[in-house]
Amino acid sequence: xxxxxxxxxxxxxxxxxxxxxxxxxxRQSVAELARVMPVSQPAISQHLKVLKEARLVxxxxxxxxxxxxxxxxxxxxxxxxxxxxxxxQLAAFKAAVETADDS
Amino acid sequence: xxxxxxxxxxxxxxxxxxxxxxxxxxRQSVAELARVMPVSQPAISQHLKVLKEARLVxxxxxxxxxxxxxxxxxxxxxxxxxxxxxxxQLAAFKAAVETADDS
DNA sequence: TATCTTCATAAGTCATGGCTTATTATAAGC
DNA sequence: GCTTATAATAAGCCATGACTTATGAAGATA
Numbered sequence: 001x002x003x004x005x006x007x008x009x010x011x012x013x014x015x016x017x018x019x020x021x022x023x024x025x026x027r028q029s030v031a032e033l034a035r036v037m038p039v040s041q042p043a044i045s046q047h048l049k050v051l052k053e054a055r056l057v058x059x060x061x062x063x064x065x066x067x068x069x070x071x072x073x074x075x076x077x078x079x080x081x082x083x084x085x086x087x088x089q090l091a092a093f094k095a096a097v098e099t100a101d102d103s
Numbered sequence: 104x105x106x107x108x109x110x111x112x113x114x115x116x117x118x119x120x121x122x123x124x125x126x127x128x129x130r131q132s133v134a135e136l137a138r139v140m141p142v143s144q145p146a147i148s149q150h151l152k153v154l155k156e157a158r159l160v161x162x163x164x165x166x167x168x169x170x171x172x173x174x175x176x177x178x179x180x181x182x183x184x185x186x187x188x189x190x191x192q193l194a195a196f197k198a199a200v201e202t203a204d205d206s
Numbered sequence: 207t208a209t210c211t212t213c214a215t216a217a218g219t220c221a222t223g224g225c226t227t228a229t230t231a232t233a234a235g236c
Numbered sequence: 237g238c239t240t241a242t243a244a245t246a247a248g249c250c251a252t253g254a255c256t257t258a259t260g261a262a263g264a265t266a
Contacts (some may be wrong), residue, residue: 012115
């Protein structure tokens, strides 16, 4: 499984995406997330593990708690992937215009 | 299932993403994809259906064939989602700098 | 008309993944 | 030290989804 696979797979689940968005909004602990999300604490931990392996979040101990925060680098590869098509589509558009000019 | 869910779910599968990337590179038929991809023709059709429902591709009949091409609008929502965190992280960074200034 | 190609759908199989409860480890507070 | 809080892991359940083969529909070609 490539790194890109892990990234896309991590973002595929709605619950996990919601967790990521919350953590991105404000760094917080597992219990804090579990209190507001409609799933159990172990489910939260499992989702966070997947997000961490995709480098979308980081974690840091704080007493008995563990504070999760967004990994600023994490979304970079997604942006890079997206930009490939941006430029690709621009090139295609340009080519289409030039073909139309041949008429 | 929201539209965003469909979009992320569609991009999660590696095979499907490969199909999307091929179609984005050059518009082509189902058979053409089936010839080069390591899965059967029905599998290709099923993936294309998912991509179409996520508005990532369009299709157009050409005789007995059906030509699939990228939907230029399709990646817009993904970019929008991504930009949310871009600005969000910028704001957080700015806030962190200002807090540091308080020292 | 008969055949061949192209593609979508149906039906069934199997692995994966998201969830649960139970349990354990670690740190904090009385 | 004992209890409470926090979080990770284990084990098991179950739905989903990615694939297969089989089939049918629609267009092209002889």
